[in-house]
Amino acid sequence: MLLLKLGPLVGIPNLARSDVTVTNAFTGVEYKARTGRSEASFAEARKNDNVNRLNAELADISDLVIFCGARANAVSKLVVLRPGTKAACIPHLGMQGINQIAGDVGGAPILSVAESKAAGDKRSAKEIGRDNTSKRIEVLVQLALQQIK
Known part of the structure; x- marks a missing residue:
């Protein structure tokens, strides 16, 4: 739903999942039952080897990069994108992250x-x-637009 709403507003009318490169802020997989945590630390995400991996994975992206989640947002400040590439940082797109949005685009x-x-x-x-959920996605769209327009 985010892509359908955001695409036309950034000049990509039929933006679909197949048009998107998805990568994670960190390559390690954490299992809460095994490691006591469900994701990497901020320090792990910001390590040089991880930032270099992200730079390589994003090197060919020339239109738009959306960093989703706190760790991705932290790493976004270290990643080097191609000149002219638009970027935005938004909350994580999992339902837990989306459901933390308490107000609609009008503040209600x-x-x-x-x-x-x-x-x-x-x-x-x-x-x-x-x-x-639709109202919350609208908030994410507006948040992204504020950063890339």
């Missing part, structure tokens, strides 16, 4: 399903949830 609070139902919303929980 995004009510939970329970809060919406208590306020008299007659839509199904699924419809309310979908609408809330």
Whole structure:
């Protein structure tokens, strides 16, 4: 949904997943049950070998790079992009990250399903949830646009 909404606004009308290169801020895979953590530390993400890997992976990107998540945002300050490449930093795109967005693009609070139902919303929980996710994606689109325009 993010690509569909963002693409036309940045001059890429039919931006699709197949047009996107996805990489991680760090190559290591963490398993909370095994290592006690679910992701690399900021220090690990900022290590020279990791930054060099990202530079190599992003070397051919000439349009747009969106860094998603706190570690990617931290590493973004160290990565060297091609001249003219637009870049933006936004929160992580996982549902845990998206659900932390508390207000819509106008600043109005995004009510939970329970809060919406208590306020008299007659839509199904699924419809309310979908609408809330859409509002949060709009916030991410606006956040990205503010940085690349």
